[in-house]
Every structure is written in structure tokens, then in C-alpha cells.
Amino acid sequence: MTASGQVATVYVPRDSAARSVGADEVADAVAAQAGRPVRVVRNGSRGMLWLEPLVEVETPAGRIAYGPVAPEDVEGLVAAGILDGATGHPLCLGPTEDIDWLRDQTRVTFARVGVVDPVSAEDYVAHGGLSGLRRALSLSPAQVVAEVTESGLRGRGGAGFPAGIKWKTVLEAGSELKFVCCNADEGDSGTFADRMLMEGDPFTLIEGMTIAAWAVGASEGYIYVRSEYPDAIDTLRAAIGTAYDQGWLGKRVLDSELSFDLFVRVGGGAYICGEETSMLESLEGKRGMVRAKPPIPALEGLFGKPTVVNNVLTLGSVPMILADGPAAYADLGVGRSRGTQVFQLGGNIARGGIVETAFGITLGDLVGRYGGGTRSGRPVRAVQVGGPLGAYLPTSRFDLPMDYEAFAAADAMVGHGGVVVFDDTVDMAGQARFAMEFCAAESCGKCTPCRVGAVRGVEVIDRIVAGVDREKNLKVLGDLCDLMTEGSLCAMGGLTPMPVKSALAHFPDDFATTTTEEGR
């Protein structure tokens, strides 16, 4: 009780997941019931989402965590002396950094998320912010591109394309006007890392985009954020305003030769606009119709100009790579999957949230050791990895290492790192049907295999489950999947068969009718 009477610093996240379960009310209760002056900092979330709202109190021995805290718990917590870091209350989790779930991670891209005040420029710099940009500006653009290439960083948006190679193409493209576009459309169910980085450490994204601008010779940048993320939009706009005030954006960034203007643009609620060429069309103010490639966006992107398009996590990893050098990043990971991936555990999971760790961790470790199995307490039956276009996997595949190539070899994909868990009540024929339904609803409509195939897919699955011409319709479904895979212009139609075929392959019994006489 040494610090009694001093102003206590209390952290209550502003992250929208924390707010969705009452963080604002908790923050208000702390301020109202503290009985002494407190400084309430609205930080990002540490990513232990099952513990939200997670309250932390600063003490001389570091931050002490309490959670999950309901507004009505606050009075008791204050009475137990948490403002002095008392550890006796049942909700006390001990020092935040010692919670094994967090301690066992390798936080690189998420190093500051949950730690800092997201909109404080001072906090950002105090926690190592801008050192990547300062170093980048001391190098030539070609040297920066070389370092990003050496780091082995691959696109985190799904396809895993090497970032350095894309940047080199843009750098070498001759044009007065070039763009850097951040894909923050994050439409995949089960993914929320882009959102949490934008809400919890927006300056890192701004810094990463500014480094990209220097590296490729771009003067203008856009962050395309989905409209479903109003908090992220507000936080980014506030942070961009601050960055201009600080001289981190605009003319002569940090007194260098670089001038870079950055804008936030809001999507229109269309999943397909996460596909990069659809996003570019949308940024141009048009319908989000997918463009045929070539030309690639690196050469003819936004308004036909050379354009870097990268995911939030790709760009958000760049400041650390430049600050600590490419070798430090490349030393992490396995095979051709270098560095860390920010995995997101969601769905029916006991301990959901953000697990940033080197590539190579097994799926079973993520779901079991970190995730703690299902929230319902029932057995895990299926896991969908990589969003709505990713495969459904049974627990017998839990030995798979999280690595782009290993997943591809197993007819699955890592994608944006989302892992969605289902318990044994799931109906996999229903999930396969949903995959087709989703594709039908969200197709941009440009090509027939996707637009028409997905509608047909729903009908065929319905017939199979109803037991109508089962064998024939299973064959029709197989052919339809092949047609969509082969004949679609983009991965929306091209990958929708992945969840469908994996559900069929791993959970065939779910596609049998209840009254079947044909067996499976």
C-alpha cells in the first residue's frame, strides 16, 4: 500500500472487442469509484479476448492484470486495493507479462498493442516507434527494398507473395505518380488482427506505409478499411491527424526528402473488395469488379499508376524489420514461411484471441494449448483455417504445422491466419452449403463459374442432403467444384470449393441423409 494517495494509472482497453463486452462501462466505473485521482488509459487489447474487459494497474513492479471485469466488480476490486496493485482479489491474474498465454508468444508486429496508448505520439516514440522509419530514410530506396526482401516477409493478406519482390517492381516502374494502398478490408470471418493493430497501434501501420512510400517512390497512400470497423476508422483518422502535426506525414517527413500524404477510405460492405483489384476499383469510386491480371497492380494499379497493395499486417511488420534488421526477422519461422504470424483464434473456443508466434507451431498447439478447446466444453470437431475460402480440418490433422507450404500440401491454406473452432454439434453439410451461399451473395458477378456455379452449388448440396440422386449429385458437385477452381477469374470463385471439398472429404457422414438406404 506504498503508493496510496498517488495518482494510480489504470488501463482499460478501447479495443472494440473489449468494448463489445463492457469495457466503456468498466472504465467509467473505475473513474467514478476510485475514490482518489486516477489516470485511466484506454489502451489496445493484449489479445487475451476471453479475459476482456481486462483491467491493468501500473505498479513499481510492472502492470498487474484483473479480468474479466464486469462494471459491478469494480467496487470490490477498488476495496481490495487494486489501485495499489493488490493481488488478493479472485479476478487478479498477476503481472500481465507473466501470464503464460502471453509470455509464450513472440510479439513482433503486435509488440506495442495493448502496451501503449494508441493515439499518443509520445508513447509511440517512447516504445521504439519511428526507429524503423528513421533508419529507412538513412538508406536508399533500393537498400530498403533489399532489406524487406532479405527478411523473407510475405504478404499476410492470404496469398503469401514476397513483399520485397512486389516493392522492387514498383520501385523500378517509371512514373511520376505512385501509390501505396493498404488493404484493411479484413472480410474473412475469424480474422480480427488487422482491426486490433489499427485500433491498438495505428502509428505502426502509418510508419510501415511511410517506409513503403520511401522505398518505392510513392507520394500518396490510401488505407481501405471496411465499414464494419467504425472504431478502427476513427482511431486511424485521429492518428493520421497527429502524425501530420508531428511531421511524420506530409511534406518533408522527418525533415527528409520524402513527401507522403495518407488518407483513410471506407469500404461499402462488399467482401469481394478485399481482393486487391476489386479494392482498387472501389478506391477509384467504381463498382468493385475484379480486374483481369495482367496488368499487375504493381505496374498498373490505382488510376493506372504503379501501386503497392499490402495487407495491414504486412505493412505493420515493416517498421520492426527496418528497426531491428532483416536477419532478426528471418531467423524466426520455418521453411519459406519466415518471421511471425499473427494467428487469430475464434469461434467456439475457450481462450480466443491473438497468438503471435513464429510460423511452424502446429494447429493442435494453437487450438489446444493456447485455445484450451471449445467454449462450450464439448469436443472439438472441425476447425476452419484461413477464412471462408479456407479448408475445414478434423482433429486428426492437428499435427499440421502452420506454414504456407505445409498447408497447401494438405489442400488447405493459412490465409490471413484465422482459426475458427466448431464443436461436435456442427453440421458440416450445412457449413459447405454456407460456403456456396456466401460465394453466391458476395460474387462480383464478372465470371460465370463463380456467379452461377455458387448458386448451383447450394442447390446440389441441398439435393445430396435430401437424398435425391445422391451418387449423381455428388459427381455434379465434384465437377462443379473443379469448374469453379479452374474457370474463375479470382480466388473468390476459385477457392470456394476448398471449404466444400474439405468438408466432403473429412466429414462425409454429414452429407448422408438421415433416412438413407444407400449408406455413405
Added chain:
Amino acid sequence: MTSSPPQSLEDRVRSIVAEHRDDRGALLPILHAVMEEMGHVDPAAIPILADELNLSRADVYGVITFYHDFRQTPPGRKTIRICRAEACQAVGAAQLADNARARLGVGFGETTADGAVTLEQVFCLGNCATGPSVQVDGRLYGRVSPEQLDGMLEVGA
């Protein structure tokens, strides 16, 4: 922004466009601003937007209809969006969806006859570890129980 005497739809649309004069590819930001100010994009705005932006009416109409966010009729006094994507399906989203439709007597994308509630579906709100998720007038709720949803559907007297 200062408030001036009530303006015609045309004046309001033209002044929104004026604020976005320097934006590249301004149509989406303009449509969002129109939605923000008026709650929907009145079809009467289409020829005005086309004129201002040097586009055809078909172009403007095509953009409005492509995106789920842009509606052409006024929404209810309250908008409830239920997440129906996979991670929320895994924790009971289907039941919430069924309950909401049954209680309100409308389908997704529809507004109750008294204009009180618009019910919408959405595919992921980025709250997938703390689902099922529901958004009420832009505010996000997580771990929503059927009882809690009942409370949200209750329209304040």
C-alpha cells in the same frame, strides 16, 4: 460545419460533393457522407451526383447497388445487424437470427411496418473470439445471449 436554413435535397447533395472536390475517385466517400447525413441515398440524388461528377446515371446507380452499405429507402429508427459468419455460427448465431426474424416478423434487409427496426445481416464484425456479435446503431456487442438480444429488439416506449 455550421447549420443553415433547411436546404433542398439538391443543395445538400451539391454541398456534400463540394466538400469532396479534391478527393480522387470521390463517389464512395460522397455516398458515405450522404448516408451519414440523410440515412439513405434518395434515388432523386442520382441525377444530381451524375451531373456533379460527370458520370452517367447508370454509373452512379451501378455503384449504389453494388455495395450493401448504400440503401435507397430510409432505415428504421433503430438498425440491428446480426453477424451470420462462420465464427459466430459456431457459437449460436443461427438461433439469434431465427429469434430476431420471428420476434420482429421481418426478414433480413427489411424494416418493421411501424418503422421502428431495420434488421440486417452482416458477415463478420471482427469480433470472432467474443461472439456471437450484434451491432445496434453502429455499436458493437459481443457474447450476445438470446435474452440480451430480446432486450435489443425491445423498442423503447
